[in-house]
Amino acid sequence: MSPKKYTSLHHLQADLLEGKTSCASLADYYLGRIEKNQHLNAMLEVYAEEAREKAKSVDAKLKNGNAGKLAGMFLAIKDNICYTGHIASGSSKILSNYKAVYTATALQRLLDQDAIVIGRCNCDEFAMGASNENSAYGVVRNAADTTKVPGGSSGGSAVAVQADFCLAALGSDTGGSIRQPASFTGTVGIKPTYGRISRYGLMAYASSFDQIGPITSSVDDAALLVEIMAGVDQNDATSSAQNVETYTPNLAQKYTIAYSKEAMESEGLAIDVKEAYVALIAKLREEGHIVEEKSFPYLDYMVPCYYVLTTAEASSNLSRYSGMLYGQRSELATDIESTFKKSRSEGFGPEVKRRIMTGTFVLSADEYDAYYSKAQKVRRVIQDASNKLLEEYDFFLCPTAPTTAFEIGGDMSKDPIKMYLADIFTVQAPLAGLPALSIPTAESNGLSIGMHFMGRAFEESALFNIGNIVSSYYRAP
Numbered sequence: 001m002s003p004k005k006y007t008s009l010h011h012l013q014a015d016l017l018e019g020k021t022s023c024a025s026l027a028d029y030y031l032g033r034i035e036k037n038q039h040l041n042a043m044l045e046v047y048a049e050e051a052r053e054k055a056k057s058v059d060a061k062l063k064n065g066n067a068g069k070l071a072g073m074f075l076a077i078k079d080n081i082c083y084t085g086h087i088a089s090g091s092s093k094i095l096s097n098y099k100a101v102y103t104a105t106a107l108q109r110l111l112d113q114d115a116i117v118i119g120r121c122n123c124d125e126f127a128m129g130a131s132n133e134n135s136a137y138g139v140v141r142n143a144a145d146t147t148k149v150p151g152g153s154s155g156g157s158a159v160a161v162q163a164d165f166c167l168a169a170l171g172s173d174t175g176g177s178i179r180q181p182a183s184f185t186g187t188v189g190i191k192p193t194y195g196r197i198s199r200y201g202l203m204a205y206a207s208s209f210d211q212i213g214p215i216t217s218s219v220d221d222a223a224l225l226v227e228i229m230a231g232v233d234q235n236d237a238t239s240s241a242q243n244v245e246t247y248t249p250n251l252a253q254k255y256t257i258a259y260s261k262e263a264m265e266s267e268g269l270a271i272d273v274k275e276a277y278v279a280l281i282a283k284l285r286e287e288g289h290i291v292e293e294k295s296f297p298y299l300d301y302m303v304p305c306y307y308v309l310t311t312a313e314a315s316s317n318l319s320r321y322s323g324m325l326y327g328q329r330s331e332l333a334t335d336i337e338s339t340f341k342k343s344r345s346e347g348f349g350p351e352v353k354r355r356i357m358t359g360t361f362v363l364s365a366d367e368y369d370a371y372y373s374k375a376q377k378v379r380r381v382i383q384d385a386s387n388k389l390l391e392e393y394d395f396f397l398c399p400t401a402p403t404t405a406f407e408i409g410g411d412m413s414k415d416p417i418k419m420y421l422a423d424i425f426t427v428q429a430p431l432a433g434l435p436a437l438s439i440p441t442a443e444s445n446g447l448s449i450g451m452h453f454m455g456r457a458f459e460e461s462a463l464f465n466i467g468n469i470v471s472s473y474y475r476a477p
Contacts, residue, residue, distance in 0.1 A: 003029035005164050007217035009224065012072045012167065016062055023055035023062070023072055023116065030074050030118055034165045040141045042150075042159040044079055045087060046119040054116045061114065068114035069228065073221075075115045076160040076169040078123050081107055081212065082201040090203050091135040092125045094321050094328045094347025104201020105236065106212045106229040107170065113228055118166050121156030125349045126318065127172055127205045129153045130180060130422040131406070133413055134351040141408070142184060144446055148405035151181030157215050158185040168216045168225060172202055174209045175306050176400075176426025179438035182215055183400035183450025186440045188222050188467065189215045193457045194433035195240035197226070198233035204317040206310035207238075209430040219439070219467040223247035226460055245461045249468050255394040257284060257453075257466075258294035263398040263425060266299070270403045272444035277399050280441050280451050283473055294389065296396070296428075298382050303420055305382065306427040308362050308375035314352075315359025321347065354416065379431050386432040390456045395466060398425045400438040400450035429454045437463045439470050 003025050006012040015021045031048050051074070061067035077083060080090045082100035089095040103111070111117070124134040132140040132155025140155040142148040143163040150159045154171025158181035161169050171178040173191035182189025190213045197212050204210060214225040224247075232241040259281055263269065269277075284291045323329040323343025330342035348356070362371035389396055401422060406412045412419050429436035434457055438450040451470070455463045 006167060009070070009073055009167060009221050016072050023058045024052065026072065026074060027052045027055040027116070030164070030166055033163065034119070037143070037163050037165070039146065040143055040159050040163055041138050042122055042140050042156040042163065042165065043076070043119045044089070044091070044122050044137055044156070047086070047117060051116055051118045058114050058116065068112065069224065070110060070113040070115040073115045073168060074118050074166040075110060076119055076121050076157060076166045077107060077117060078154050078157050078169070078171045079120045080123060080127055080172055080203040081170055083107060083117065083120070086120065088120070088203070090126045091123045091137055092347065092349065092352070093136045094343070096136070096328065098327055102201060104212070105198035105233045107201065109229050110225065121154070121160050121169060123156050124153035125352050126203065126314070127153040127174055127177055128314070128351050128355055130176070130419050131413060132156065132181070133408065134349055136349055139408055142405050144186070144448065145405065147408060148447065149184065149408055151184035151401070151405065153177040154215065155181050158182055158187055158189070161185070161187050161215050161217060168214050168221055170212060171215050173211050173213055173430065174205050174310060175430055176423045178213045178215060179426050179436060179450070179452060180401050180422065182438040183440070184405040184448060186443075186448035187215050187217060188219055188437070188439060189213065190222050190226065190437045190460070190463065191429055191435060192226055192230065192460055193240070193435045194430070195238050196242070196435070196458065196460065197229045198236040198239045200233055200235035206313035207317060208313060209310060211430070219464050219471055220249075223461070223464040240458070242458045247461045247464045250465055251469055251472060253465055253469070254288050254290075255466055256290045256392070257395045257397050258292055258389060258393040260299070260396065260398040261293050261295045262297070262299040264293070266402065266424070268402045268421060268424065269399065273399050273401070273403060273449055276442035276444075276449045277451065280470070281397070291397075292393075294393070294396070296385065296389065298385060299424065301378055302382060302427045302431060303424055305375045305378040306423065306431055307358070307420055308371050309379060311355045311359035312363050312372050313359070314355050315363060318352070318356055323347070382428065383432040386428060386434060386454070390434070394455065394462060396454040398452050400425060400452040404444055404447040404449060425452055433457065435460050435463055437467050439467045441470060441474060
């Protein structure tokens with residue numbers, strides 16, 4: 001039973017049932033892959049013995065015919081998702097030794113279906129970043145070119161799938177943190193509709209934006225994981241009771257698709273990404289879909305609006321890390337005030353401090369109306385305009401990111417504004433609370449280029465279907 005690289009659970013389970021492989025041998029295979037590729041720095045902790053024991057247990061269930069839907073699914077989790085008895089640090093020094101006392105609902109639902117967790121993944125500290133250079137535990141490297149970033153903030157999760165450390169990984173997406181790394185690593189990434197998946201057990205960055213979602217090699221695996229994780233949760237008042245659809249592929253379906261005039265004309269859009277964008281539009285038309293240019297005139301306002309609102313929420317959410325209840329407490333603290341100041345100064349990294357200070361500023365009494373209140377109004381305009389657009393079209397199409405993966409420590413990393421603009425095409429969906437999917441469609445100089453479909457609220461099934469249709473254009477015959 002010699003393990004091989006699997007890109008879908010369907011094929012893996014077929015081999016399990018035919019006795020061509022076993023969960024135990026797959027555990028050894030994936031753990032071996034992780035051991036050989038430690039230089040990528042994607043994994044902060046590997047649950048080797050746990051994974052092997054669970055693999056044996058799932059093999060026994062398969063033999064008895066009572067295994068769950070995810071038997072054979074080896075899964076990595078982002079370091080901001082809680083898992084009972086395991087460290088969840090948010091890739092921050094301030095929580096370096098914090099062990100979760102409960103398991104995130106989304107993760108528990110996967111465990112209940114026999115998913116096997118192989119370890120926790122590096123990420124930008126508290127999910128704040130677009131390159132995975134902001135982790136307290138070092139930069140994650142893109143497996144396609146180790147001089148390049150994997151994207152952020154779920155860069156470790158994306159590389160874990162890209163480098164074949166596991167079949168799928170969980171990330172979180174606030175402004176593009178699943179979809180942009182998926183684009184940079186040649187994987188599939190989805191941000192579900194806000195409220196589709198419970199946030200219980202996800203460390204809060206910006207609570208009105210954050211969503212858990214999967215990174216996979218196939219659209220079908222992403223669909224199955226979302227289906228299992230989705231649904232109302234009594235522990236999360238923002239989770240939706242909306243019906244969860246079972247995804248059924250229909251590759252013959254034809255869609256109406258709007259593509260972004262502003263994205264096509266954007267000065268920041270790299271030539272190779274633009275060529276891939278134009279090629280996909282032409283291919284979709286050739287295959288019988290209606291694809292039309294549509295202006296969405298708020299492109300220049302979305303990133304500023306997003307960062308005003310998310311930094312404000314981060315300022316509030318991260319106030320709990322004070323050195324008093326849990327997490328790092330400074331050894332230099334002498335009273336309550338110094339405990340707060342020194343613990344936070346020592347525990348948080350530069351990007352997190354920058355966002356906390358920005359958020360505190362926009363929430364201050366003198367600036368609240370000028371920034372936070374105005375951004376809330378802009379968000380509503382963007383949401384209404386996005387929903388109106390999707391009344392006319394099934395999807396809104398643009399590149400996932402304006403460039404391919406960029407250099408570690410390069411110009412982008414030295415300029416926060418340039419880094420924030422890496423989210424220019426992905427922030428619309430979370431501002432509007434809508435689902436969006438990134439699909440790999442091209443390569444340039446060995447680096448992946450992803451395309452981004454935004455769909456109607458709670459219509460993830462349609463997104464999976466267009467994702468499968470587009471993926472079929474690039475599969476080997």
